[in-house]
Amino acid sequence: MKSLLSAKNESINLVVGAGFSGAVIAERIANALDEKVVIIDKNNYIGGLASDYMTRSGIRVNKFGHHVFHTDKKFIWDYVNSFSNFCPVSQKTFAVIDGIKVSIPVNISTLHILFPESLAKKMEYKLLNLFSYNSEVSVDELRKFNDTDLQFLADYISDKLVFPYSAKLWQDFMPEIERKQFPYAFIRISNDSRLYTTKYQGIPKKGYIDLMENMLKNHNIELCLNTDYNYMISKNFKRIFFTGSIDDCFNYKFGMLQYKSVKMQFENIENPAQERRLLVKYPQDFDFSAEHNFVTNDAGISAKEYWTDYIYGENERAFPVLNKQNCELYNKYFDYAKSFNKIYFFGRQGNFNTCSMADAVEQALNLFDNLYGNSSSNYMVDSVVDNCR
Numbered sequence: 001m002k003s004l005l006s007a008k009n010e011s012i013n014l015v016v017g018a019g020f021s022g023a024v025i026a027e028r029i030a031n032a033l034d035e036k037v038v039i040i041d042k043n044n045y046i047g048g049l050a051s052d053y054m055t056r057s058g059i060r061v062n063k064f065g066h067h068v069f070h071t072d073k074k075f076i077w078d079y080v081n082s083f084s085n086f087c088p089v090s091q092k093t094f095a096v097i098d099g100i101k102v103s104i105p106v107n108i109s110t111l112h113i114l115f116p117e118s119l120a121k122k123m124e125y126k127l128l129n130l131f132s133y134n135s136e137v138s139v140d141e142l143r144k145f146n147d148t149d150l151q152f153l154a155d156y157i158s159d160k161l162v163f164p165y166s167a168k169l170w171q172d173f174m175p176e177i178e179r180k181q182f183p184y185a186f187i188r189i190s191n192d193s194r195l196y197t198t199k200y201q202g203i204p205k206k207g208y209i210d211l212m213e214n215m216l217k218n219h220n221i222e223l224c225l226n227t228d229y230n231y232m233i234s235k236n237f238k239r240i241f242f243t244g245s246i247d248d249c250f251n252y253k254f255g256m257l258q259y260k261s262v263k264m265q266f267e268n269i270e271n272p273a274q275e276r277r278l279l280v281k282y283p284q285d286f287d288f289s290a291e292h293n294f295v296t297n298d299a300g301i302s303a304k305e306y307w308t309d310y311i312y313g314e315n316e317r318a319f320p321v322l323n324k325q326n327c328e329l330y331n332k333y334f335d336y337a338k339s340f341n342k343i344y345f346f347g348r349q350g351n352f353n354t355c356s357m358a359d360a361v362e363q364a365l366n367l368f369d370n371l372y373g374n375s376s377s378n379y380m381v382d383s384v385v386d387n388c389r
Contacts, residue, residue, distance in 0.1 A: 015039040016229050017243030019048025020357050021347030023212040024079075024364035025241050030220035032372070035238070037220055040227040042244075046216075049262075049318060050208040050357060057299040060207050064262055064316070065305050066091075066279055066292040068203060070196040071358035077200040080361060084211040086202030091195040095184075095281045097160045103193035104281065105136070105184050106157055114156075123149050127189050134190040134197075140179075142187070157187065165283035169260060169307050169319070176323035181354070195279075241367075243347035245317060246333045254332050257352060259310035259317040269293060269300030320352045327352075344371075 013029050015022045018041035026037045045051050049064045068091045071077055080086070095104045102110045108127070111120040126149060131137050139162065142154035166182045167174050179185070188197075204211040216223055229244065230251075242249050247257045265288075281290045290305040310317050320326065330352040337345060346363050348355050355363070 012036045012038055012237055013239045013241065014232060014235075014237040015241045015243070016232075016249075017041060017048070017347065017349070018043075018046035018212070018216075018223065018225070019243060019347065020050065020212070020360040021243040021350070021364045022241065023215045024361050025243075025346075025368060026221055027215040027218070028365070028368040030218040032368070035220060036222075038222045038224060038232075038237075039216065040224045040229065040232065042226070042228050044225050045209070046212050046223070046225070047209045049316065052207045052209055054207070055299075055301065059294050059299055059301055061266070061294045061301055061303070062208075062292070064264060064318070065290070065303065066294070067208070067357065068196065068201055069357050070198040070201040071356075072198045072200070073358070073362070074200070076358050076361050076365075079365065080204075080211065083214040084204040084206060087205050088202050090201060091279065092193055093195040093279045093281065095161060095165075095283055096285065097283065101280065104161065105186060105188050105195075106161070107188040107191055107193060109191045109193060110187075111153075119149070123153055126150060127187070131189045134188070134192065136186045136188050138186045140185075153187070158185070161283050165281065165289070168283070168289050170321070171307075171309075173258075173321050173323055176325075178322050181319075181322055238342070239371075240343040242343060242345050243350045245349040246330065246337065246345050246352060249343075249345070250333060250336065253336070255329055256312070257329055257333075258321040258326050260319040260321060261308050261310040261315040262318045263306045263308050263315065265304045265306070267302050267304075269302050317349055319354060320349075322353075 013026075013035055015026045015037055016039075018039050022039055022041075023046070026039045029035050030037050045063075050062065050067050051064070052060055052062045054060050068089050069080060069086070070091075093104055094101050097114065100113060102113050104110070108124050111123055114120075115123070126147065127137075130145070139154040139157050142150045145151075162182050162185045165184065166177070169183075170177045170181075229242075229249065245257055245259075247253075247255070279290060279292055282288060288304045288306050292303040292305065294301045294303070307318075308315065334345075337343065344367060345351060346367050347360055351363075
């Protein structure tokens, strides 16, 4: 088949990054507008951090840890389900605190495992009297009450779970990181032990790569892997949709934004029947941060997850470091980008934020809706989930 790049580039859209954000915008432009799209990725695979693969023993494994698609919004759920059948999943996550495995986020049931029954009952009574059932209350909110038990509970969650876990993730950046990036800093006022309480939760039956391949099945779309954006700079595209890191787009003109990365170590499981779909985090263990298990009836793989610094060319960008310095640098790039017509930054890296897969899909759909309403606009996308501005 003749490459789209051999045609006049002025009639072709370029999408940089073949993760969820890039796949959605490419699909919409190709199918809804019947326009040509070239989608590139520097990696030799699509899917970004959601990328997965099948082992010889028939186990589907995520390259970068277990991912459950979750949302409360029906239109997002309907959209992704139009490209793949989903298996319903209620993900449960555990943490080992003082040698005891408990479900997280912390909930009412957790109290009865960690504390003496008399203390657990007393705290449960106070929480249910102060807060609505099934609400989620931050440790900072608990500290506002002049109550020694609630103060103790807030300190316990912070000292045993939040701060050790966050310190492993952010390391030297810990004092500078905004508190909203500290995970599990709340208690759920119910016995609901699921990681997510959203209405729709699931995993594509054939995996995330299969889902995105179905998104990109259109004669208007050409996928180019192992392709760097610098290769495309000299070409004059109709529009450019950039889901990579915004500093990369401008060749690090003002400096490099900082990210954390993730490293996975895989090994076979000897007794897979006992390890089905477990995700265990180790906030107080400094060797590794989490253990993911991928299991079929007769085989299993365990993946230990380590957090590390992002190093250009060696690993993948996973979490933006949202401190003052990086937010100011991102804003500098964002303001500079406004002088360029018809280039759009969105997604986790393009907006330098943290977002779920559902958030990424929603951002791309919102961007398409804005452009479709006024296709001649030079609209620069403000972040849907904007942590820096």
